[in-house]
Each structure stands twice: as structure tokens, then as C-alpha cells.
Amino acid sequence: MSVDAAALQREIDELAEISSHPAPAVTRVLFSDEDLQARAWLKEKFEAAGLAMREDAVGNIFARWTGTEPDLPAVATGSHTDAIPHAGKYDGVVGVLGGLEAVRALQRESFQPRRSLEIIMFTAEEPTRFGLGCLGSRLLAGTLDLEEVSKLRDPEGRSLEDLRAKAKCRGELESVRLAAGHFHAFVELHIEQGPILEREGLDIGVVEKIAAPAAFRVCIAGEGGHAGAVLMPGRRDAGLAASEIALAVENAALHSGSPDTVGTTGVFHIEPGAINSVPARAMIEIDLRDTNLATRNQAEAAIRDAVADIAARRKVDAAIEVINSDPPAICAPEIVETASAAAAARGWSVSRMVSRAYHDSLFMASICPTAMIFIPCRGGWSHRPDEFSSVEAIEKGVRVLADSLRSLAA
Numbered sequence: 001m002s003v004d005a006a007a008l009q010r011e012i013d014e015l016a017e018i019s020s021h022p023a024p025a026v027t028r029v030l031f032s033d034e035d036l037q038a039r040a041w042l043k044e045k046f047e048a049a050g051l052a053m054r055e056d057a058v059g060n061i062f063a064r065w066t067g068t069e070p071d072l073p074a075v076a077t078g079s080h081t082d083a084i085p086h087a088g089k090y091d092g093v094v095g096v097l098g099g100l101e102a103v104r105a106l107q108r109e110s111f112q113p114r115r116s117l118e119i120i121m122f123t124a125e126e127p128t129r130f131g132l133g134c135l136g137s138r139l140l141a142g143t144l145d146l147e148e149v150s151k152l153r154d155p156e157g158r159s160l161e162d163l164r165a166k167a168k169c170r171g172e173l174e175s176v177r178l179a180a181g182h183f184h185a186f187v188e189l190h191i192e193q194g195p196i197l198e199r200e201g202l203d204i205g206v207v208e209k210i211a212a213p214a215a216f217r218v219c220i221a222g223e224g225g226h227a228g229a230v231l232m233p234g235r236r237d238a239g240l241a242a243s244e245i246a247l248a249v250e251n252a253a254l255h256s257g258s259p260d261t262v263g264t265t266g267v268f269h270i271e272p273g274a275i276n277s278v279p280a281r282a283m284i285e286i287d288l289r290d291t292n293l294a295t296r297n298q299a300e301a302a303i304r305d306a307v308a309d310i311a312a313r314r315k316v317d318a319a320i321e322v323i324n325s326d327p328p329a330i331c332a333p334e335i336v337e338t339a340s341a342a343a344a345a346r347g348w349s350v351s352r353m354v355s356r357a358y359h360d361s362l363f364m365a366s367i368c369p370t371a372m373i374f375i376p377c378r379g380g381w382s383h384r385p386d387e388f389s390s391v392e393a394i395e396k397g398v399r400v401l402a403d404s405l406r407s408l409a410a
């Protein structure tokens with residue numbers, strides 16, 4: 001099989017240039033001008049490979065290589081091309097462009113798929129605009145309440161409807177949902193975003209389980225005032241309450257009883273945001289994950305107790321909103337086996353693993369048998385500009401993906 005790793009690397013580099021922050025950072029937020037430009041660029045690549053395209057009402061793009069039995073449920077691969085602020089160029093992109101290269105490699109060897117093969121570019125895997133990750137795959141899997149979706153607002157107050165109009169997405173959101181059985185299988189290629197493969201000198205990871213993510217927003221209302229004039233006793237500082245809650249999140253994750261619980265307060269806004277004004281309001285967003293739902297729930301309960309205590313002690317109002325609370329996904333053993341066997345057949349070292357990051361696969365797993373192929377990335381770094389996977393590692397991932405797609409579509 002001829003994988004053109006050099007061409008794939010050139011495409012990864014080219015796509016990275018479409019960014020709202022300068023290189024080496026990559027930023028492509030859902031339906032920003034850069035995201036729209038990247039989508040147009042990608043569609044040209046799909047077209048050049050002779051793939052038939054469909055775009056659904058939320059902008060998920062499906063590029064199909066029609067099989068000899070086109071009525072059979074297709075085999076799909078893919079990932080996302082949106083990028084959080086100051087990200088790198090590999091997260092998601094390796095799965096989309098690597099998926100395309102896997103298909104092109106199979107075309108070059110004159111393989112005739114029996115089942116159609118589809119590459120999916122999922123809309124907004126990253127939560128940057130609306131605070132909710134995997135928007136496209138959640139809608140595909142039908143796990144979102146459309147009433148709730150209509151209430152989503154970005155920091156500028158724009159709704160998904162406004163942005164869908166900007167992006168010229170046609171159709172009703174109801175139509176995005178796919179029936180269970182629509183796809184025969186889904187396999188996503190991704191950089192590990194963790195240190196294990198590199199540290200242990202392994203070529204390939206095959207994901208058996210994806211950790212359960214949850215996210216919360218806490219809005220705090222205290223009382224503002226002049227930083228010089230309001231004396232310390234009796235202050236109702238919303239910023240300090242938010243800071244204490246962030247520390248409580250760390251504490252809850254550290255003491256959940258599971259080493260796999262992780263808690264992060266990555267969004268922190270205070271108002272009015274002036275050096276000489278006591279913060280009157282605060283908004284923080286908390287990301288909480290675990291491979292085990294019971295210990296994650298335990299950490300959530302500890303955070304809720306801490307929020308109540310801190311709010312009472314500091315005499316502020318604190319309202320907690322659940323942004324999402326998802327169970328873990330268990331990958332399909334038969335696809336895990338297919339991908340592991342593909343790696344082993346090429347003589348590469350392979351390990352079964354857990355994905356601590358979430359992916360569109362988390363939701364695809366609820367509508368079809370799903371697994372993921374991981375490749376090493378330097379230092380395990382991701383969501384930062386120096387994210388890096390070598391072209392050799394990417395090539396191996398693409399070969400394992402292509403071999404897996406070949407056997408799933410045959």
C-alpha cells in the first residue's frame with residue numbers, strides 16, 4: 001500500500017496556515033472566518049479525491065467513496081478540524097486528513113470497497129464557542145435536546161441559528177440525527193494527547209474506553225465597590241468566591257478516590273474587571289472527567305457541597321449549570337481487535353488504552369460499533385502550539401487505519 005506521507009504532511013501544514021492566530025499557534029473556532037475557509041479548503045481536497053459530498057444542517061461534512069453494495073451501511077472514519085485558541089496543528093486534523101490519505105491509499109491499490117467508505121469532518125468537536133464540545137456528533141447521535149440547543153449563546157450573544165446562517169448550513173437541526181445502524185462501523189485516528197505511547201516506545205494505541213466528561217458553569221453574584229473605600233470585613237467579592245471554588249475543584253479531583261479523576265477550571269471571568277473595583281460578578285467553567293462514573297459523580301457532589309459552603313460563608317449567590325454530563329464510551333471489541341491486528345500484522349507495537357480526552361467517537365459509539373487508533377505525540381502535549389507528531393508516526397497511523405477500513409468495508 002502506498003501512503004503518501006509527504007503529501008499528507010504538506011496538507012497538514014497548509015491547513016495549519018488557516019488560523020486566526022499566527023503560527024505556530026492554530027486557532028479555528030466554529031464558524032469563524034477561518035473555520036469556513038478551512039471547510040472550503042477541505043471540500044476541495046475531498047472533491048479532488050473523487051468523493052461525493054454531503055453536508056448536514058449543522059455543517060458536519062461527509063465525503064463518500066461509494067462501495068459496490070451502496071445500500072449496505074457504510075464504514076466511516078474522521079475527526080474534526082476546528083481548533084481551540086492557541087492549539088497545535090495535529091489534534092483532529094490527523095484524523096480527517098489521515099482518513100483522506102487512507103482512502104486515497106486504498107484507491108491507489110485499486111481496492112474496491114463493498115461497503116461505502118465515508119470520511120466525516122465533525123462540526124465543533126471543541127467547546128470554544130458555545131462551551132459544549134462535540135456539537136456535531138452529539139446531534140448525529142441524537143443525544144441533545146434541540147430546545148436546549150436553541151438556547152446556546154456564544155460570548156457575543158450569537159445563537160447557533162445565527163451562525164448556521166452565516167455558514168450557509170441548510171435544513172432543520174432535527175435532520176442531523178442518524179439512525180442506529182446507519183453506519184456499520186466508525187474508526188477515528190487521533191494523536192494520543194497523552195504521554196504513554198511515546199514514553200513506552202509504542203507505535204500504536206487502540207482505544208478501548210473513552211473517559212466520561214462533564215462540564216459545569218458557575219455564575220456568582222456578590223457586591224462590587226471601590227477597591228480603596230470598601231474595607232475588607234464584610235466584602236462580598238465574587239472573584240474570591242470563584243477562586244475558592246476553583247481550588248475546591250482541584251481538591252475534589254485529588255480526593256475522589258480515583259487517580260483518573262481530573263478537574264480543571266479553565267474559564268474565569270470577573271466583572272467589572274478593573275484593578276480598582278471589587279469583583280461584583282464571576283463566571284467560571286469547570287471540566288471534570290473520569291474513566292469511572294461513580295468517582296466522577298463523587299467529585300461532582302464534593303464540588304457542589306463546596307460551592308454551597310463558599311457561597312454561604314462569603315454571602316454571595318452561586319448558581320451551578322450543568323453544560324454536559326456524559327457517560328464513558330466502551331469501544332466495540334471487534335473493531336479494537338481489527339485495528340490491533342492491523343498494527344501487529346505490520347510488526348508494530350500496539351497497546352490497548354483509555355482515551356482521557358473526549359472525541360466525536362464518544363458519541364459515534366452510541367450509534368455504531370466504534371474504536372480509535374492513537375499515535376504518539378511529543379511529550380504527550382496537546383491543546384498548545386508545540387503539539388507535534390512525527391510524519392513517521394502519522395504514516396503508521398494512516399496505514400493501520402487504511403488496513404482497518406479495508407477489512408471493515410470488504
Ligand code: GLV
Nearest residue numbers: 126356357358359
Ligand atoms: C477534546 O478536545 C477534549 O477536551 O477532550
Ligand code: MN
Nearest residue numbers: 084091126383
Ligand atoms: Mn482538542
Ligand code: MN
Nearest residue numbers: 091092125359
Ligand atoms: Mn481532537
